[in-house]
Amino acid sequence: MAKIGVFVGSVFGGAEDVAQDVITQLSSNGHTAQLYLDPQLDDFLAYQNDTIVVITSTTGQGEVPDNLLPLYVALNDQFPLMPKLSYGVISMGDSSYGEDRYCGAGRQFDEMLQQLQAKPVAERLDIDACVSFDALEAALPWLSRFLKQIV
Template sequence: MAKIGVFVGSVFGGAEDVAEEVAAKLNESGHLTQVYLDPELSDFVAYQQDMVLVISSTTGQGEIPDNLLPLFMALSDQFPLMPAMHYGVVALGDSSYGEDRYCGGGRQFDELLQQLQAKPLAPRLDVDACVNFDALEVVIPWLGGLLKKVA
């Protein structure tokens, strides 16, 4: 059983819906899971010996949603190295906005976690709303592969 924090960046609720379903699947698999919609640095750092999932939509010019941005900025500013942390990132986006903006919120978080020396359990999953109307169609199989590495 793993302790897993699910940190969500959402504007209109799509990423939140994905996170709730992911948390339910994790709990069904016997993991201790908590979803954070307005996370603080202390919430995130509490998982430095465990695992986090970041599920983020992308706003505007490829930016991190407002509810997740304070955590991103705090991590960037304080830069706590977390070499024992394992993580996964689900980036939700729309490729019609252009390659430099596509999945930018999740992409930025993935890059920051790598700089903080956290260990990815799976490559970042970029979900294109132009291709996958229901993000769970690709997120659930990705999660299955990730869970095999957690066990």
């Protein structure tokens, strides 16, 4: 089964709640899953031959939350190519803030991971708070498809 790191960017706890449930689902499917609420570059690099999931809300003008920002900056600065890394991104946002800001943090992470040559397991999931009151309910179908793709 897969070794999966779940890296969370959360402001008010919504992304963290989704991540806790994702960890439960991954573990109940036989995978080894670790949650990172204050992720560091070394934590992330430990998975460069495995699988990661980034679950993040979006702040302000489409920015990465403060707890995930140091990792994002470190990856961007050091730019470690990771062609063996498989990944998925669950991005949470509010479309009423405008298309350029909506799910901006997840979009930024997805784009950077692609530039680092990581391979997406599934297309990024954008969860709109204007449409989905329960983010976990919106994430479960995506997670089901994700689980079918990982070994």
